[in-house]
Amino acid sequence: MVSRSFRRLCGAAAAAVLLGAFTIATPAQAHSSNNPVKKLTKEVTLPGVLRHLVAFQGIAALNGGNRASGLPGYDRSADYVAALAKKAGYKVTRQPFSFTYCEDTGSSFRQLSPTPTTYVDQTDYDVLDCSGDGTATGQAVPVDVNLTPPRASSSGCEASDFGPDVVGKIAIMQRGAPPGVTCTFGVKVQNAQAAGAIGAIIFNQGNGTPEANPDRYGLFAGTLGGPVSIPAVSVSYDLGAALVAAAQAGTLNLEISVDAISETRNTSNVIAESRWGDPNEVVMVGSHLDSEPDTAGINDNGTGSAGILEVALQMAKFKTKNKVRFAWWGAEESNLVGSTFYVANLPQAERDKIALYLNFDMIGSPNYTFGVYDGDDSAAEGSPAGPPGSAQIEDVFEAFFASRGEATDASDFTGRSDYGPFIAAGVGIPAGGLFTGAEVQKTAADVALWGGVAGAQYDPCYHAPCDSLTPERDGADAALYRQLRREYRLFGNVNTFALETNADAVATAVATFAYDTSTIPPRTPPAAAAARTAAVGAAQDSEGAWLG
Structure with missing residues (x-):
């Protein structure tokens, strides 16, 4: 139940928004x-x-x-x-600038085989910001992943990480980069795209321990920094490792579908001195x-x-x-x-x-x-x-x-x-x-x-x-x-x-x-x-x- 004080605050603030009466x-x-x-x-x-x-x-x-x-x-x-x-x-100034506006308006992620599974958005996976629009359906292949502790990974950071087997496939990559190397999520997905992949999955690195480093194991939100043309999602370490194991054991087929917007828009900073x-x-x-x-x-x-x-x-x-x-x-x-x-x-x-x-x-x-x-x-x-x-x-x-x-x-x-x-x-x-x-x-x-x-x-x-x-x-x-x-x-x-x-x-x-x-x-x-x-x-x- 909403308290009276909450309702009074809402009413006063709403009036202030309309009348500028703070x-x-x-x-x-x-x-x-x-x-x-x-x-x-x-x-x-x-x-x-x-x-x-x-x-x-x-x-x-x-x-x-x-x-x-x-x-x-x-x-x-x-x-x-x-x-x-x-x-x-x-002294208030507004500083205008343009940026790439990215939004996903809907998505789905499924394992078609060997174990048909429908994954839940925001629970099992998250669409990477500036993901491409469209549907990728097909075999998934791991790209230079490392599941052996401490799981140091540079998966997808170099074009050489991708062989001809990724063409027309969904690339499974691991979070991480070698020291001193610029390798954002965007770099990984752009490399996968350039190598001919039709979709991308980045799973958490799994370094450290789940107790001390939960941010390196769980589902994470990330941005690609700019638009790509293939659908791309993130998943937790555990789900990523399971997908890698399934891919290595046989044919893993997945479907990633993303409805996305990517376009240049205008906005501004507000500066008050x-x-x-x-x-x-x-x-x-x-x-x-x-x-x-x-x-x-x-x-x-x-x-x-x-x-x-x-x-x-x-x-x-x-x-x-x-x-x-x-x-x-x-x-x-x-x-x-x-x-x-x-x-x-x-x-x-x-x-x-x-x-x-x-x-x-x-x-x-x-x-x-x-x-x-x-x-x-x-x-x-x-x-x-x-x-x-x-x-x-x-x-x-x-x-x-x-x-x-x-x-x-x-x-x-x-x-x-x-x-x-x-x-x-x-x-x-x-x-x-x-x-x-x-x-x-x-x-x-x-x-x-x-x-x-x-x-x-x-x-x-x-x-x-x-x-x-x-x-x-x-x-x-x-x-x-x-x-x-x-x-x-x-x-x-x-x-x-x-x-x-x-x-x-x-x-x-x-x-x-x-x-x-x-x-x-x-x-x-x-x-x-x-x-x-x-x-x-x-x-x-x-x-x-x-x-x-």
């Missing part, structure tokens, strides 16, 4: 404070953040159920953010504003966008020492296009003015963990440390969570979100941020720290229509959400405790650096930055080009 700070209210960090953190409240989520849900409801870049729901979301930021006194502060010392804060085309994206990434919007509105009252620049990125779900476009088109002199970048992507996952980007690589897993200064950013977040008595998890710099272009080769801007988890399953060890449901995804509605304020109505597992609601207080597909705590962490970090960046070391010289971040690029390539 009460926000005006420039006349600007002031300084003896303790601006504590003051800003206090003024950023859960109801303040939730009102923006209700607005995003309302926008999605009026625009086809989504807020995806290239569609009206994103444009209205950008209008909403820009209008509030401008009214609060920020404070009137106060040193323009040569810019603290940049970003979240992607777009959703997937089949969802309102309330957690991914309504939570990050709403969180930094509320921080920006409340921070408009403060005269900060440093310039603060907020960004809401477009087309992140199309492989970080908006943030990449922004960084690529920023002159070097302007890049040098950015002291650091803070990224907030999914900060209210229902079955959450408190993830902090691992700036110093203390976990020694995956990608190396961030550019110099990233460790100091991590320290600020760690100190905040310690003050709340909350445990944190080191979230690897995989390049999966919009910090990627900032830490990339030749840029080397220090970065940090928060992440409460996506499609990876929560472990028993996680439950011991944060509660919740072991074996369920951190966000059970990740990239699904149920990432909304009415998840069960939109297809979520009702039994699982009843269990989550017994554990936590949820607001739709959002954990209110995680969101409120993380919103305070956002405010604390933004205010800390808005007044003092002295802990951030001088920028690494470009040559050294390129060398360090080239390692990050290599690590990202081994993961594949991920969706956020």
Whole structure:
């Protein structure tokens, strides 16, 4: 049953969307404070953040159920953010750009022989973003796979991986790449296509252990980075290994069918810069504003966008020492296009003015963990440390969570979100941020720290229509959400405790650096930055080009 307070909040927010009636700070209210960090953190409240989520849900409801870049729901979301930021006194700009819009509107995946099986979308397989449109039916063949632990794989990374036996067949490839080799999912599928394959399957690598590395075993979402002409899907390690075994034992026949759209569309970033502060010392804060085309994206990434919007509105009252620049990125779900476009088109002199970048992507996952980007690589897993200064950013977040008595998890710099272009080769801007988890399953060890449901995804509605304020109505597992609601207080597909705590962490970090960046070391010289971040690029390539 929907509570009265929920209905009141929905009604108030809906009216605000239509009338532009949110009460926000005006420039006349600007002031300084003896303790601006504590003051800003206090003024950023859960109801303040939730009102923006209700607005995003309302926008999605009026625009086809989504807020995806290239569609009206994103444009209205950008209008909403820009209008509030401008009214609060920020200098607001819209940065237009074009991108390849990809959407699958339907799919099926079946094993025809030797064991007729119909696989379930989002459970057994996922269509890779920018997959080709059409149906591939025929024999499947493995391509240079390695099922022997530790399962080091470069399957499909080189044209030489494909022999004449792949022509007219469906190529089964394994996730992974050798160190230092650029080999995204797109590279693998393009190589398969060039070799004459009629379809492609990429299965998870299966390196590490299922307990310690569940993200390397389960079903994953990925992007090809651009359109291909053959249908392509991803599957888990276990399903991939079973398909490989069936193919090696005899004739494995499959059918992959994808209804897909791929075309150039226009969208924009929204940039809001404070009137106060040193323009040569810019603290940049970003979240992607777009959703997937089949969802309102309330957690991914309504939570990050709403969180930094509320921080920006409340921070408009403060005269900060440093310039603060907020960004809401477009087309992140199309492989970080908006943030990449922004960084690529920023002159070097302007890049040098950015002291650091803070990224907030999914900060209210229902079955959450408190993830902090691992700036110093203390976990020694995956990608190396961030550019110099990233460790100091991590320290600020760690100190905040310690003050709340909350445990944190080191979230690897995989390049999966919009910090990627900032830490990339030749840029080397220090970065940090928060992440409460996506499609990876929560472990028993996680439950011991944060509660919740072991074996369920951190966000059970990740990239699904149920990432909304009415998840069960939109297809979520009702039994699982009843269990989550017994554990936590949820607001739709959002954990209110995680969101409120993380919103305070956002405010604390933004205010800390808005007044003092002295802990951030001088920028690494470009040559050294390129060398360090080239390692990050290599690590990202081994993961594949991920969706956020």
